[in-house]
Amino acid sequence: MNPDTSDTLVRVRSLRFAFGPRVIYDGIDIDIVRGKVTAILGPSGTGKTTLLRLIGGQWKPSSGSIEFDGIDVHAQSRSELFELRKRMGLLFQSGALLTDLTVFENVAFPLREHTKLPESMIRDLVLMKLEAVGLRGAAALYPEQISGGMARRVALARAIALEPEMIMYDEPFTGQDPISMGVLVRLIRGLNQALGLTSVIVTHDVEDVLKIADYVYVISGGKVLDHGTPDEIRNSKSALVSQFLNGEADGPVSFHYKSATTYEQDLMAGRA
Amino acid sequence: MNFLTPATEGLRGLGRATLFLLTILAAIPGALLRPRLIIQQIYSVGNLSLIIIIISGSFIGMVLALQGYRTLVNFGAASSLGVLVALSIVRELGPVVTGLLFAGRAGTALAAEIGLMKATDQLAGMEMMAVDPIKRVIAPRFIAGLIAMPLLVSIFSMMAIGIAGGHAIGVELLGVDDGSYWSQINQSMHGGDIRDMLIKSSVFGLAISWIAVYQGYHAAPTSEGVSRATTSTVVVSSLAILALDFVLTAFMFR
Amino acid sequence: MQSRSLELLVGFFVCLGIAAVFVLTFRVASLDSVGDSGSSYTITAKFENTGSLARGASVKLSGVRIGRVREIGIDPETFQAVVSMEIDGSRNNIPSDSNLKILTAGLLGEQYIGLEPGGDPEPLKNGSEIAFTQSALVLENLIGQFLTSFTQKEPSAAKKSEESAEPKAAPKSDGPAPAPAK
Numbered sequence: 001m002n003p004d005t006s007d008t009l010v011r012v013r014s015l016r017f018a019f020g021p022r023v024i025y026d027g028i029d030i031d032i033v034r035g036k037v038t039a040i041l042g043p044s045g046t047g048k049t050t051l052l053r054l055i056g057g058q059w060k061p062s063s064g065s066i067e068f069d070g071i072d073v074h075a076q077s078r079s080e081l082f083e084l085r086k087r088m089g090l091l092f093q094s095g096a097l098l099t100d101l102t103v104f105e106n107v108a109f110p111l112r113e114h115t116k117l118p119e120s121m122i123r124d125l126v127l128m129k130l131e132a133v134g135l136r137g138a139a140a141l142y143p144e145q146i147s148g149g150m151a152r153r154v155a156l157a158r159a160i161a162l163e164p165e166m167i168m169y170d171e172p173f174t175g176q177d178p179i180s181m182g183v184l185v186r187l188i189r190g191l192n193q194a195l196g197l198t199s200v201i202v203t204h205d206v207e208d209v210l211k212i213a214d215y216v217y218v219i220s221g222g223k224v225l226d227h228g229t230p231d232e233i234r235n236s237k238s239a240l241v242s243q244f245l246n247g248e249a250d251g252p253v254s255f256h257y258k259s260a261t262t263y264e265q266d267l268m269a270g271r272a
Numbered sequence: 273m274n275f276l277t278p279a280t281e282g283l284r285g286l287g288r289a290t291l292f293l294l295t296i297l298a299a300i301p302g303a304l305l306r307p308r309l310i311i312q313q314i315y316s317v318g319n320l321s322l323i324i325i326i327i328s329g330s331f332i333g334m335v336l337a338l339q340g341y342r343t344l345v346n347f348g349a350a351s352s353l354g355v356l357v358a359l360s361i362v363r364e365l366g367p368v369v370t371g372l373l374f375a376g377r378a379g380t381a382l383a384a385e386i387g388l389m390k391a392t393d394q395l396a397g398m399e400m401m402a403v404d405p406i407k408r409v410i411a412p413r414f415i416a417g418l419i420a421m422p423l424l425v426s427i428f429s430m431m432a433i434g435i436a437g438g439h440a441i442g443v444e445l446l447g448v449d450d451g452s453y454w455s456q457i458n459q460s461m462h463g464g465d466i467r468d469m470l471i472k473s474s475v476f477g478l479a480i481s482w483i484a485v486y487q488g489y490h491a492a493p494t495s496e497g498v499s500r501a502t503t504s505t506v507v508v509s510s511l512a513i514l515a516l517d518f519v520l521t522a523f524m525f526r
Numbered sequence: 527m528q529s530r531s532l533e534l535l536v537g538f539f540v541c542l543g544i545a546a547v548f549v550l551t552f553r554v555a556s557l558d559s560v561g562d563s564g565s566s567y568t569i570t571a572k573f574e575n576t577g578s579l580a581r582g583a584s585v586k587l588s589g590v591r592i593g594r595v596r597e598i599g600i601d602p603e604t605f606q607a608v609v610s611m612e613i614d615g616s617r618n619n620i621p622s623d624s625n626l627k628i629l630t631a632g633l634l635g636e637q638y639i640g641l642e643p644g645g646d647p648e649p650l651k652n653g654s655e656i657a658f659t660q661s662a663l664v665l666e667n668l669i670g671q672f673l674t675s676f677t678q679k680e681p682s683a684a685k686k687s688e689e690s691a692e693p694k695a696a697p698k699s700d701g702p703a704p705a706p707a708k
């Protein structure tokens with residue numbers, strides 16, 4: 001049931017990663033197919049953001065490999081890594097806008113850093129990107145003057161400014177009202193269809209992502225629980241997956257962060 | 273085993289800081305190609321420190337003149353007041369006091385700014401946009417600190433010796449002869465003294481900028497981490513200035 | 527947009543700083559030449575002992591500053607100190623047979639060179655060497671001379687007048703050994 005491997009843009013193989021003693025990934029394989037929208041679902045705190053940072057080469061896995069277009073991300077020199085990163089965009093959960101620059105300058109930032117385009121061209125490009133996310137009117141504002149949802153849309157405009165081959169979206173839908181949500185969903189699909197962009201969407205917003213994703217991975221507890229097309233996932237036999245999709249607190253996936261002691265032990269310890 | 277941990281941690285920190293300095297130095301040629309970024313930083317570490325430097329320079333010159341006059345007049349040597357002020361300022365107080373003020377005014381601002389950029393993922397965001405934060409953010413600030421310090425020290429010394437400091441008190445207020453104020457200074461100071469002053473202030477500028485950007489860049493990405501980075505910047509740079517001052521003075525002592 | 531005013535302000539700051547460096551080098555360290563005219567000429571002289579004479583010390587004629595010491599070196603053959611001085615270009619009629627003394631301003635003050643004019647109509651020029659010099663008084667030598675003359679005074683007080691000018695380097699065994707004056 002694996003996607004066609006010859007057309008894989010990102011290939012993650014037996015990846016392990018840990019923060020000190022806490023194991024985040026315990027050997028996972030993920031394939032991200034070129035030109036498709038891949039969704040990565042999982043409960044909060046499983047390490048979805050961590051996965052994106054690993055793919056972007058900011059953190060190193062303890063073992064296993066991540067290849068981007070056949071190039072091992074973690075075997076590159078610093079400058080080679082930067083070349084590789086020009087081909088991918090990452091939309092941070094927080095937006096990560098540069099606070100000393102206006103919205104306009106934030107979107108212009110990658111263009112100014114990596115191209116020698118004339119000022120008028122940069123202006124047109126930036127306004128086009130801002131128009132696409134519906135924020136052309138906010139061009140002159142500073143990041144502290146816009147809301148969290150707007151900041152994430154600005155970050156999206158910035159991520160697509162250089163037109164990379166792949167964009168990784170970290171929770172793009174949180175903080176969006178239904179209208180801008182619809183716009184974002186259409187935008188992501190549109191970018192994907194018009195430019196053949198590969199998209200990776202990390203989210204816990206199950207229903208919306210199942211509408212636009214071509215392929216879905218469900219991860220939890222350091223493992224891939226299930227993967228397949230949205231329809232396959234919806235009909236998954238796995239108890240874990242259906243618990244996650246239906247949002248039940250009780251089930252194989254624990255809502256609680258793993259603890260060494262039981263709840264009762266903790267409460268009693270305070271009285272001793 | 274336990275008492276070794278702080279020592280090894282200290283060594284690790286020093287090693288990390290040294291490697292960090294080497295990375296910055298390697299990024300400097302690239303950063304020099306973008307003078308606009310450096311100019312912006314000179315403004316925030318230099319221009320914005322100007323007022324405090326001018327005011328404290330004047331006051332320190334005035335105090336030196338008052339104190340010096342009281343002692344010198346007992347020996348009938350009031351005309352040497354200028355020498356006393358000029359030597360103390362150029363050889364010691366200029367670089368040291370400016371360095372301490374610079375660490376407090378510009379060093380902390382640098383550390384806090386960089387620490388906050390880290391805490392809010394701005395540095396990580398830049399890295400993911402294939403922009404090297406060392407080249408884009410750290411190196412211009414480091415270079416600006418390096419350029420601004422000797423200039424600030426010179427301005428401080430000029431204020432303290434001439435214009436508003438020692439000259440104002442000694443000549444205008446206490447009646448030391450203007451001619452002998454300057455001629456005595458001329459006779460006992462050499463170009464070498466000014467050169468040593470510039471060397472000292474450049475070394476201090478390097479130390480402060482290095483410490484500030486290191487503390488900011490390696491701050492824990494929390495509000496507490498940023499506040500700790502600012503505090504350490506002041507503490508570590510002040511100690512570094514005083515220790516370096518001793519070493520440099522010992523070398524320059526002829 | 528506002529980058530113009532930013533550049534202006536930074537330019538102002540850098541200018542102020544550089545101006546301060548110049549003020550310090552010229553006004554404080556007087557790297558400029560001694561006279562207002564700006565021109566000067568250099569003369570040299572050899573001394574047995576320059577004491578604590580330092581670079582930059584004044585050269586004075588009748589108490590008026592006319593130049594300064596530029597360099598103090600050693601003659602490789604005679605091991606005498608060679609002092610080169612920069613004299614104000616407007617003082618161009620100083621007799622070439624003038625003599626130089628290393629003097630002290632006050633009891634504990636700085637040492638400077640005092641110039642006593644001679645009578646030669648030929649003036650000093652750039653590169654001239656002054657032949658007549660008197661070294662700095664070194665306190666230890668002075669005390670040594672004093673003690674020598676003091677110990678010698680007791681056995682033969684009559685010799686005092688001859689000895690006091692140029693003391694002999696052979697004191698009594700129990701007296702402190704004076705450093706040779708020459």
Ligand SMILES: Nc1ncnc2c1ncn2[C@@H]1O[C@H](COP(=O)(O)OP(=O)(O)OP(=O)(O)O)[C@@H](O)[C@H]1O
Pocket residue numbers: 019024042043044045046047048049050051093204
């Ligand atoms: N710098 C860090 N040091 C130690 N542990 C960390 C660090 N960053 C994250 N973690 C841990 O790694 C785990 C995964 O974090 P991550 O941010 O990847 O979660 P996530 O899946 O993106 O969650 P969410 O959906 O809430 O954003 C978390 O449980 C967290 O405790």
Ligand SMILES: [Mg+2]
Pocket residue numbers: 048049050093170
């Ligand atoms: Mg996350």
